[in-house]
Amino acid sequence: MTNHWNDIQHTDCALIIGANPAENHPISMKFVQKAKERGATVISADPRYTRTSTQAHIYAPFRSGTDIPLIGGLIHYAIENDLIHKEYVVNYTNASFLVNEDYQFNDGIFSGYDENSRSYDQSTWTFQTDEDGNILKDETLQHPRSVYQLMKEHYSRYDVDTVCSVTGTPKEDFLKMAEAFCATGQVGKSGTIMYAMGTTQHTVGSQNVRAYGLIQLLLGNIGVPGGGVNAMRGECNVQGSTDMALLFHILPGYLPAPTGTERHKDLASYNKNETPHGGWWNNRPKYLVSLLKAWYGDAATKENDFLYDYLPKNSRNSSHISLFEAMYDGDIKGMLVWGQNPIVGGPNTTKEQKAMENLDWLVAIDLWETETAAFWKQKAGSNPESINTEVFMLPACGPYEKEGAVTNSSRWKQFRWKALEPKGEAKADAWICHNLAKRVKKLYQGDNSTKGNIINALNWSFGDGDYPSNDLINREINGYDLTTGKTVLNFTQLQDDGTTSCGNWIYSGVYPDAGPDEEKNRAKDRDNKDTGMENYLNWSFAWPLNRRILYNRASADLNGQPWSDDKKVIWWDGETWANSYDVPDFAAVKAPGTPAEPGAPALAGHSGDDPFIMNAHGHGGLFAPMNDGPFPEHYEPYESPVPNAFSSVDLNPAVVIWTGDYNEKGDRSQFPIVVTTYRLTEHWQSGSMTRNLEWLSELQGHMFVELSEELAEEKGIKNKDKVVISSARGEIEAYAMVTKRFKPYTIRGEKVHHIGMPWHWGYMGITTGAIANTLTPHIGDANTMIPEYKAFLGDVRRAD
Numbered sequence: 034m035t036n037h038w039n040d041i042q043h044t045d046c047a048l049i050i051g052a053n054p055a056e057n058h059p060i061s062m063k064f065v066q067k068a069k070e071r072g073a074t075v076i077s078a079d080p081r082y083t084r085t086s087t088q089a090h091i092y093a094p095f096r097s098g099t100d101i102p103l104i105g106g107l108i109h110y111a112i113e114n115d116l117i118h119k120e121y122v123v124n125y126t127n128a129s130f131l132v133n134e135d136y137q138f139n140d141g142i143f144s145g146y147d148e149n150s151r152s153y154d155q156s157t158w159t160f161q162t163d164e165d166g167n168i169l170k171d172e173t174l175q176h177p178r179s180v181y182q183l184m185k186e187h188y189s190r191y192d193v194d195t196v197c198s199v200t201g202t203p204k205e206d207f208l209k210m211a212e213a214f215c216a217t218g219q220v221g222k223s224g225t226i227m228y229a230m231g232t233t234q235h236t237v238g239s240q241n242v243r244a245y246g247l248i249q250l251l252l253g254n255i256g257v258p259g260g261g262v263n264a265m266r267g268e269c270n271v272q273g274s275t276d277m278a279l280l281f282h283i284l285p286g287y288l289p290a291p292t293g294t295e296r297h298k299d300l301a302s303y304n305k306n307e308t309p310h311g312g313w314w315n316n317r318p319k320y321l322v323s324l325l326k327a328w329y330g331d332a333a334t335k336e337n338d339f340l341y342d343y344l345p346k347n348s349r350n351s352s353h354i355s356l357f358e359a360m361y362d363g364d365i366k367g368m369l370v371w372g373q374n375p376i377v378g379g380p381n382t383t384k385e386q387k388a389m390e391n392l393d394w395l396v397a398i399d400l401w402e403t404e405t406a407a408f409w410k411q412k413a414g415s416n417p418e419s420i421n422t423e424v425f426m427l428p429a430c431g432p433y434e435k436e437g438a439v440t441n442s443s444r445w446k447q448f449r450w451k452a453l454e455p456k457g458e459a460k461a462d463a464w465i466c467h468n469l470a471k472r473v474k475k476l477y478q479g480d481n482s483t484k485g486n487i488i489n490a491l492n493w494s495f496g497d498g499d500y501p502s503n504d505l506i507n508r509e510i511n512g513y514d515l516t517t518g519k520t521v522l523n524f525t526q527l528q529d530d531g532t533t534s535c536g537n538w539i540y541s542g543v544y545p546d547a548g549p550d551e552e553k554n555r556a557k558d559r560d561n562k563d564t565g566m567e568n569y570l571n572w573s574f575a576w577p578l579n580r581r582i583l584y585n586r587a588s589a590d591l592n593g594q595p596w597s598d599d600k601k602v603i604w605w606d607g608e609t610w611a612n613s614y615d616v617p618d619f620a621a622v623k624a625p626g627t628p629a630e631p632g633a634p635a636l637a638g639h640s641g642d643d644p645f646i647m648n649a650h651g652h653g654g655l656f657a658p659m660n661d662g663p664f665p666e667h668y669e670p671y672e673s674p675v676p677n678a679f680s681s682v683d684l685n686p687a688v689v690i691w692t693g694d695y696n697e698k699g700d701r702s703q704f705p706i707v708v709t710t711y712r713l714t715e716h717w718q719s720g721s722m723t724r725n726l727e728w729l730s731e732l733q734g735h736m737f738v739e740l741s742e743e744l745a746e747e748k749g750i751k752n753k754d755k756v757v758i759s760s761a762r763g764e765i766e767a768y769a770m771v772t773k774r775f776k777p778y779t780i781r782g783e784k785v786h787h788i789g790m791p792w793h794w795g796y797m798g799i800t801t802g803a804i805a806n807t808l809t810p811h812i813g814d815a816n817t818m819i820p821e822y823k824a825f826l827g828d829v830r831r832a833d
């Protein structure tokens with residue numbers, strides 16, 4: 034989230050899209066209700082009428098997979114009706130920047146496309162500069178090569194009629210939504226976008242989020258109370274785990290993971306190629322070297338490049354689908370499945386189950402024997418005799434049986450104290466990890482092979498106890514000044530010369546300035562006094578620097594004054610920003626109007642009015658390169674009921690296409706129905722945590738599929754009938770739930786049916802049922818590779 038949970042109450046309009054918080058993030062609805070009480074308008078845009086929709090003033094239905102047309106339509110509407118926040122757009126975004134003359138967009142393809150590699154050379158997606166490298170601008174926004182004019186032209190194709198014919202949204206609903214949301218472009222108003230998996234689980238998932246960014250920048254809604262692009266994260270610590278680099282392509286704190294390429298061949302090359310001259314990321318070398326010092330301790334020296342060579346070089350894509358494809362091909366022999374149940378949660382699960390048969394060993398660390406741990410059994414449809422995988426199950430204890438911090442969507446790191454002792458042999462994950470590391474290190478003692486050297490160099494200083502010291506873990510994350518032995522105050526003290534260490538720079542400040550005997554864990558802070566604008570600065574620690582609203586310089590005008598009194602969060606009092614309600618997102622000292630130092634690095638090159646400090650140019654990126662283009666453009670899902678109306682390119686041209694066994698693509702003549710998947714209040718994810726509990730099993734005991742009354746009529750299906758849902762990957766059985774929540778859509782003049790189902794069931798646990806992911810394809814987003822769980826083609830019939 035750019036903003037935070039409590040802040041939602043300050044919004045004038047909440048656009049809830051790609052999420053159903055009433056069921057999946059119920060606490061957030063408390064703040065939506067508060068906003069409503071204060072007069073805010075609530076919009077729910079969803080292919081299906083949800084419990085969230087029941088709480089909204091405006092409901093806009095649309096076909097799964099058409100977020101970009103919908104938001105592109107809002108962008109078009111805001112521009113055409115002159116509803117943008119002009120002063121904000123001119124000063125705080127890159128709207129005025131002049132784009133490279135060679136940048137082009139033609140019939141769905143941006144300049145630089147290579148068909149063979151299905152990727153873009155992005156060298157034309159840049160700005161024009163003068164001889165000194167300064168970006169050329171036109172603050173009147175009239176220049177034909179300005180970002181503003183190019184954007185306007187791009188979205189001129191997203192007029193209301195085209196948009197509604199693609200999304201299937203009734204025009205009057207679209208217009209109600211557009212009028213309400215775009216009204217937040219008024220100076221002093223704010224609108225928030227709350228989203229989750231309905232947005233991201235698409236071949237254009239990242240660009241869906243970018244589209245939200247665009248409309249929010251145009252309306253002046255980023256950085257202000259009640260505004261923002263707010264990802265409601267899923268699992269209780271998914272924010273923390275991405276921050277800590279659970280993803281393969283990053284190191285902790287969002288440093289790019291080194292690849293095996295020339296670009297990253299040694300520390301100097303990595304630093305040279307990954308360190309922009311302007312903006313906050315100019316500090317990146319300090320964060321990487323401090324991370325290497327945290328990981329390799331005394332073994333990391335200036336002379337040996339701080340053991341940069343020991344970092345794994347990611348030469349291939351290691352996202353979920355790629356890993357299972359590699360496993361299917363026999364390239365992966367062992368798997369630790371740690372708090373995950375991919376046989377239910379992963380896409381194209383029949384293929385993933387087959388892939389697992391190639392494993393020599395599988396270690397499942399979980400509270401239960403999950404479908405994944407039991408994949409080799411007959412009830413999974415497998416033949417145990419032909420499967421040689423050796424399965425080890427390590428019992429893990431549950432969340433309340435251990436101590437440690439989790440980070441929520443608001444970026445708050447909150448410590449949780451242990452409530453109960455673990456039962457039986459169950460152990461905390463940290464214990465398992467600690468003891469695994471200690472044993473591996475012992476195993477390699479005195480081994481001088483490369484592998485041995487790497488393992489021996491690893492600094493593992495979490496105490497002598499059987500259980501790792503949480504205190505020491507937190508200190509390592511915060512970082513030390515190695516010359517004094519005290520923890521650093523925050524990341525502004527980190528260095529690239531080996532005198533500091535830091536496990537994750539964005540969290541630096543969580544354990545500030547502490548000597549060996551001083552406890553200062555701010556994740557334990559629990560002062561619930563409102564410190565202004567419901568920011569609660571003394572409750573937990575929010576990264577970065579305890580800041581609650583990111584880019585909050587943009588909440589004030591060029592003079593440093595809030596755009597309106599009821600959206601007041603930081604302000605310049607003539608001398609300082611420091612007396613504000615939030616930690617200013619800024620060099621914290623620059624007065625409004627301070628000019629940039631020409632050519633200076635880092636923030637010195639930014640003026641006192643450049644709020645987007647992470648960007649080299651300090652401005653919000655309306656035009657910003659991603660793998661699949663600098664502007665969001667609509668492409669149909671991998672499997673779609675209609676050709677693309679916006680260009681002759683149906684599928685996102687930059688996604689990886691998997692072929693080979695079990696990768697059939699559904700055709701609309703055979704599978705005419707749009708299918709989506711989602712969650713229920715009563716169940717949690719793959720169901721291990723809820724289908725093993727009697728009460729919840731009883732509350733939602735059966736796998737079902739929701740379909741419209743019209744489709745049921747056509748297919749001769751009645752409520753509670755057993756039906757078969759099919760896709761190119763397979764078939765599953767479920768009970769029919771005939772409902773008004775789905776309606777047939779009219780898409781480009783044709784009737785298109787839409788169905789949806791939960792994906793919580795599997796063959797283990799108390800209540801069992803078909804795995805929805807039998808139906809989903811191996812295809813993912815062009816930037817993140819997140820699977821396209823939310824839109825694919827299928828069919829439905831009565832089971833006889």
Ligand SMILES: Nc1nc2c(c(=O)[nH]1)N[C@H]1C(S)=C(S)[C@@H](COP(=O)(O)OP(=O)(O)OC[C@H]3O[C@@H](n4cnc5c(=O)[nH]c(N)nc54)[C@H](O)[C@@H]3O)O[C@H]1N2
Binds near residue numbers: 054
């Ligand atoms: N009770 C409960 N709560 C949960 C979870 C759970 O399993 N159970 N899981 C947690 C986790 S890990 C996560 S990630 C979150 C997910 O939270 P949400 O994203 O809210 O979860 P979903 O229900 O999967 O999807 C949300 C909505 O997206 C809609 N949708 C379908 N297709 C599209 C589309 O193309 N575009 C848009 N904009 N919307 C579409 C669906 O109809 C659905 O109502 O929930 C978390 N909270």
Ligand SMILES: Nc1nc2c(c(=O)[nH]1)N[C@H]1C(S)=C(S)[C@@H](COP(=O)(O)OP(=O)(O)OC[C@H]3O[C@@H](n4cnc5c(=O)[nH]c(N)nc54)[C@H](O)[C@@H]3O)O[C@H]1N2
Binds near residue numbers: 712
């Ligand atoms: N079709 C479809 N598929 C989807 C989605 C969708 O919307 N549609 N959503 C996707 C999303 S957003 C997500 S996040 C994934 C989730 O996919 P998974 O992460 O595979 O699903 P979970 O059920 O959350 O699995 C977590 C496992 O961890 C165990 N567990 C719980 N607490 C602990 C603990 O403290 N320690 C350990 N070691 N184990 C623990 C649980 O028992 C459970 O078996 O599914 C994805 N799959």
Ligand SMILES: [Mo]
Binds near residue numbers: 266267268271
């Ligand atoms: Mo999730």
